[in-house]
Every structure is written in structure tokens, then in C-alpha cells.
Amino acid sequence: MASNSEKLKSAGLKVTHPRSKILEIFQSSPDNHFSADEIHLKLANANENVGLATVYRVLTQLELAGLIEKNQFNKTQSNYEIKKEHHDHLICTRCGKIVEFNNPAIEKMQEKVSSEYNFRLTTHVMTLFGECLDDKCQENKD
Amino acid sequence: MASNSEKLKSAGLKVTHPRSKILEIFQSSPDNHFSADEIHLKLANANENVGLATVYRVLTQLELAGLIEKNQFNKTQSNYEIKKEHHDHLICTRCGKIVEFNNPAIEKMQEKVSSEYNFRLTTHVMTLFGECLDDKCQENKD
DNA sequence: TTCCTTGCAAACGTTTTGCATCGGT
DNA sequence: ACCGATGCAAAACGTTTGCAAGGAA
Numbered sequence: 001m002a003s004n005s006e007k008l009k010s011a012g013l014k015v016t017h018p019r020s021k022i023l024e025i026f027q028s029s030p031d032n033h034f035s036a037d038e039i040h041l042k043l044a045n046a047n048e049n050v051g052l053a054t055v056y057r058v059l060t061q062l063e064l065a066g067l068i069e070k071n072q073f074n075k076t077q078s079n080y081e082i083k084k085e086h087h088d089h090l091i092c093t094r095c096g097k098i099v100e101f102n103n104p105a106i107e108k109m110q111e112k113v114s115s116e117y118n119f120r121l122t123t124h125v126m127t128l129f130g131e132c133l134d135d136k137c138q139e140n141k142d
Numbered sequence: 143m144a145s146n147s148e149k150l151k152s153a154g155l156k157v158t159h160p161r162s163k164i165l166e167i168f169q170s171s172p173d174n175h176f177s178a179d180e181i182h183l184k185l186a187n188a189n190e191n192v193g194l195a196t197v198y199r200v201l202t203q204l205e206l207a208g209l210i211e212k213n214q215f216n217k218t219q220s221n222y223e224i225k226k227e228h229h230d231h232l233i234c235t236r237c238g239k240i241v242e243f244n245n246p247a248i249e250k251m252q253e254k255v256s257s258e259y260n261f262r263l264t265t266h267v268m269t270l271f272g273e274c275l276d277d278k279c280q281e282n283k284d
Numbered sequence: 285t286t287c288c289t290t291g292c293a294a295a296c297g298t299t300t301t302g303c304a305t306c307g308g309t
Numbered sequence: 310a311c312c313g314a315t316g317c318a319a320a321a322c323g324t325t326t327g328c329a330a331g332g333a334a
Contacts, residue, residue, distance in 0.1 A: 051291045075214050099259050106251050117232055117241050119272040126268045130261040156308055193316045
């Protein structure tokens with residue numbers, strides 16, 4: 001497996017401090033989804049002086065390089081996660097928990113729907129919103 | 143079927159010019175999806191002097207009243223359509239065409255996925271992006 | 285040394301809000 | 310006449326961009 005530096009280089013990006021650090025953050029939390037602001041905050045907490053504009057620029061570059069993925073769960077901000085096999089999301093509207101899932105049967109039917117309407121399917125967004133039944137979340141029930 | 147005035151009244155909203163006009167726009171194009179700006183433009187073209195802020199306020203109220211539905215197809219702006227039976231969308235990324243579809247089998251599997259992950263499903267977003275094979279769209283192929 | 289990268293501040297587009305005025309009921 | 314609804318302008322919000330200074334190769 002390639003190192004972070006190699007990944008950046010092969011994307012045509014110089015290996016700089018902000019880029020390495022941001023990539024590290026994603027790799028150390030492979031199941032987490034971060035907003036640009038959260039990344040910025042994490043860097044600040046680690047005494048890394050990186051401007052918010054740079055965070056946005058780096059996130060865009062990493063996405064373009066196929067190293068991370070951008071999600072639009074809510075209207076207000078974008079969320080980024082490290083690139084993995086394709087999956088969709090299940091989000092708890094009470095505690096914010098995000099679960100990744102992959103359901104080949106649904107994907108197949110999406111293809112079928114598309115061809116029925118004479119479309120060539122390229123991508124899709126499928127996000128399920130609900131309430132998780134975890135103890136931690138249930139405790140906050142009103 | 144209730145008139146527009148009755149719908150507004152039963153939502154606790156006064157029957158005003160902007161509200162009636164906006165509701166009319168949606169009803170006269172039941173298959174169209176409009177942004178706030180498009181509504182604003184349509185009103186201006188019809189020599190209706192309605193402020194953009196009012197358009198946003200009315201759209202929010204109509205959504206709250208269950209008369210229209212808000213969609214987030216792209217990051218930049220929200221789209222509104224008149225409320226119908228539940229459906230999802232298929233969008234052509236080349237010509238912007240939006241097709242509505244409803245697939246009970248997929249919906250059933252979404253329920254199944256949710257319960258597998260111990261979630262009580264409340265809503266979902268499913269939007270398929272592709273390229274439609276309509277003549278009009280194909281003409282624009284590069 | 286080159287030219288990519290960064291930080292800062294200003295610009296951006298959409299949406300929201302404050303406030304004085306207007307208008308249904 | 311009351312109180313909600315409106316128009317306008319300004320603010321808010323996440324994100325992008327211009328520019329001069331900094332840093333990897």
C-alpha cells in the first residue's frame with residue numbers, strides 16, 4: 001500500500017504539511033464523516049495553523065484525486081470521508097450517527113428503473129433518515 | 143377538492159396575493175421543480191411585484207403546510223414542487239430533465255436495510271443521476 | 285530558483301432577518 | 310383597528326477567489 005506522500009505525489013500534488021495532516025485525519029478515522037469546519041477545528045486543536053480556505057482547497061484536491069469522497073447530507077454543509085468501496089448512508093436524525101451500508105439488490109433495481117426511463121445511470125444518492133435504537137440515543141428521547 | 147384560498151386558510155395563513163400566485167404557479171406545472179429564484183422570476187415576468195424574501199418565506203410556509211415539497215438536488219439551491227404521492231427522482235446531468243418515479247420494491251428494501259441496522263426509518267432521499275437518451279438531449283452530445 | 289501552495293481578507297450566491305410599512309380580516 | 314404579511318436592505322452562512330508571501334522540488 002502506498003504511503004500518504006506517495007498518494008499525494010501520484011496525484012500531482014506537492015507533499016505539504018496541510019495536505020499530509022488532513023489526509024492523516026481521514027485515515028485515522030475511516031468511519032467518520034467530517035465537515036470542512038470540523039477538519040479546520042481538528043487542525044487547530046492539534047496546534048496546526050492551517051487556514052480554512054486551505055482546508056477547502058485541499059479537500060477539493062483530495063476529492064479530485066479520488067482519495068476522499070464528498071457527501072451532501074444536509075443543505076448547510078458538505079461532509080467528507082475517506083474513499084472506500086461504494087456505499088450509501090443511514091443517518092440517525094436524533095443523535096447524528098451515520099452508518100454505511102451497501103445493498104446490491106437495491107443498486108440493481110436502480111439500474112432497472114433507469115433503463116426503464118431510458119436513462120444511462122451514472123451515479124446516485126441514497127440516504128436513509130431515521131432514529132437509531134441504540135441505548136445512547138434512546139436515552140435522549142424526550 | 144379545496145380551493146387555493148381554502149388551503150391557505152386551513153394552514154392558518156391569510157389569503158394574500160403573493161401566496162395565491164405562488165401556489166398557482168405550482169399547480170399549473172405539477173411536474174416541474176422550481177428554485178426560489180425561478181419563482182421570483184416567473185412572478186416578475188407576470189408583472190407581480192413580489193420580493194425575493196417573501197418568496198422564500200412563502201415557500202417555507204407552504205412546505206410547512208404540506209402543500210409543496212422541498213428538494214435538494216444540488217448543493218447550490220433548493221428546488222420546490224407541488225406535493226404529490228411519494229416519489230423519487232431521476233435527473234439527466236446533461237439536459238437537466240427531471241423524471242419522477244416510484245418503486246415499491248426499493249422502498250421495501252430500504253425498510254429492510256433500516257431494520258437490519260436497528261433504525262426506525264422515517265424518510266429517505268434517493269436521486270439517480272444519469273444521461274437521458276431523448277433526442278433533444280442527445281443532440282447536445284459533444 | 286521556480287512555480288506551486290498558503291494565509292488572509294474580500295467576494296460570492298443563496299437564504300434569512302430587522303424593521304418600517306402595508307393590507308387582510 | 311389589529312396583527313400578520315410584505316418589501317427593501319442588510320446580515321448570515323458556507324464556500325470560493327485574489328493576491329502577496331512562503332515553501333517544496
